[in-house]
Amino acid sequence: MNPRHIGADFRIVARSYFRNPVALFFSLIFPIILIALFGLIFSATGTTVVTVPVLNEDHGPGGVGYSEESVAFLSALNNTTLVKVQVVSVAPSDFAAWLGQNDYPVGLVVPSGFQSNFTNHTATNLTLYTDPQDAASSGQAQAVVAGVANAFNLRAACSSKNCSAVIGITGANVGSAVYTYIDYLIPGLIGFSILTSPMFSMVDITSSYRKEGIFRQLSLTPLTRAEWLTSRILWYVLLTFVTAGIMIGAGAYLFNAHVLVTAQLIPFLVVGPFLFVSLGMLAGCVAKTPESAALIGNIITFPMMFLSGTFFPVSSFPSGLQSFAHVLPLYYVIDGMNQVMLFSNTSRALTDVVVVLAIAVVFFLLSVRLFKWRDE
Amino acid sequence: MPGAIEVHGLRKRYGTLAAVDGIDFSVQSGSVFAFLGPNGAGKTTTTEILEGLRNRSEGEVSVLGLDPWSDGAELHRRIGVIPQDFRFFEKITPAEAIVYYRSLFHTERDPVQLLDRVELADKANSRFESLSGGQKQKLGLALALVNDPEICFLDEPTTGLDPHARRSIWAVIRALRKEGRTVFLTTHYLEEAELLADRVAIIHHGHIIASGTPSDIIAQYGTPERIRVQAGPDLGDYLAHKLGVVARAEDGHVEVELHQKEDALRVLAAIEASGIAWSGFETRQDTLEDVFVRMVGQMDEGALRTEGSP
């Protein structure tokens, strides 16, 4: 390995890159778009208040207004701030259809006799309509209604005796105190670009350079394959630092994300591109044509893109899928960055970086070995 | 002294196709060797084997005393190559390309001077993608010279170039020879081989069908010198009858083969004496092109006949 060769080739890569507007867009603007897009989607679901149309059939004395207990129940629902109660007047038999027509995923019916039954300790039944297609809103409404109902049950049970709730809950976050979804998303999206940007372009470059005879041309110079690959790795490491910086900055600026940026992040920003440049090269050089190279590249890239914890935490997957995620190299890159940026868990991050490095070295050696400048 | 290039019994098979089918030749150090042949004859295949870009199936090859395939790294420091369709990084300019090669080869060539030499200085800072075909070819030539090579392999260096650009490449090739470098050239332009080459080999279907100096080949395979005048076929009949020579008449021309110097005077005198109207007197000799076209044509006809017979 001659540093002068690597330096000369690095300048060629950098120049080719800066003179290609599409490539520049993808590495500098695309990260911001990714953060903005996913930040908006996910932070929106996190804070959504579900509107719950309520048909209150428990009227006040003489059929005027509503009973005190039903109003108390509905305002307790409102006080959770997770749902917004909206009392409507629709014929009870039409309520389900009406919800569907007006695109409400949930609806609640408070039966007549709610107050009298409640005070008499007689069973009374609320009816909650939910739309299984909108699992998030339905689940949220169901949990809130059940929670408030439990609190009312407790109050009813305790009204005669002298008792109070034993178990209380204080809200707290996993990891750093101010951990939100966007914070989780940043390491995932950095991992996403560590994967995609070298993979797609290396697969493309290796197959098209071979087709155009550029590798043949390079084989006539003293540049070695390892030097050529190293200069690409260095370039993508540099690019990854820039991209990660942009993503962390955009996350902080747009969504007030708080991630820990420490020196422990550096190994991942180096070893990650090392791994995927080598893998991209490997995929590109086992393929015979640019078309099959693109196909092989996609087969490798797409599962990893979604199943390594980029957009959704791997721990939320079914267990079969979780074991599959654990064989994907990108999982260890993203998990390691999560450990550093969110949980300050150095020992697990260290394990992750060692795993990534080992895989990267194997891919590097394999691709230098299988990659041929010239035909037989 | 062994030649700069020595080839014995070289064969290259692509599956069942024998692209190069047992050829022998040698190229003397400091000479220009031209490899001629129609499309698909095996020129590029042979050239790439000599450059160490392709492995051979059989035979012995030595370039500068090295085996091109196994000693490629050493060989590549000492040779310069323009491949047949030279391509380079699209976004890189000729000046940058030369600086790049200079760093790889650890030399101190001045890019401006090198580009001047191939008449590409005015495009020194244009991206490769925006160069014309001929300009790309010139960059290929400039890059082939960065490492001060002992042998230059030029695979069709002038294909697609305009007449002026072609002449400037010829000038470079002549200068290379003058500097004592060996040049291995492939071309379809026989005129080019005739003008530049010390020795020529004609390859067809993987076989060398003729080799030697251009004038040797013409003398050996060409027809004798001819007198050609514009006249009707009756002059041809007259000369054949009167002198007993072979006279061919076609397209308003009559051609008479000259076997001895004196024939020319006898034929001229007879033409004048015939009283038949004539004009446009010229003498003609086969060019390498005539020989080439005839030989390749005959071989293909022969091949067709043998294929056709049971």
Ligand SMILES: Nc1ncnc2c1ncn2[C@@H]1O[C@H](COP(=O)(O)OP(=O)(O)OP(=O)(O)O)[C@@H](O)[C@H]1O
């Ligand atoms: N990689 C390859 N695989 C299979 N066949 C090949 C390959 N390269 C060349 N051939 C075949 O070998 C024969 C010789 O090809 P070659 O490229 O050497 O011809 P050439 O003399 O350089 O022709 P041209 O004047 O068109 O450049 C052709 O029939 C060609 O189809």
Ligand SMILES: [Mg+2]
């Ligand atoms: Mg050719």
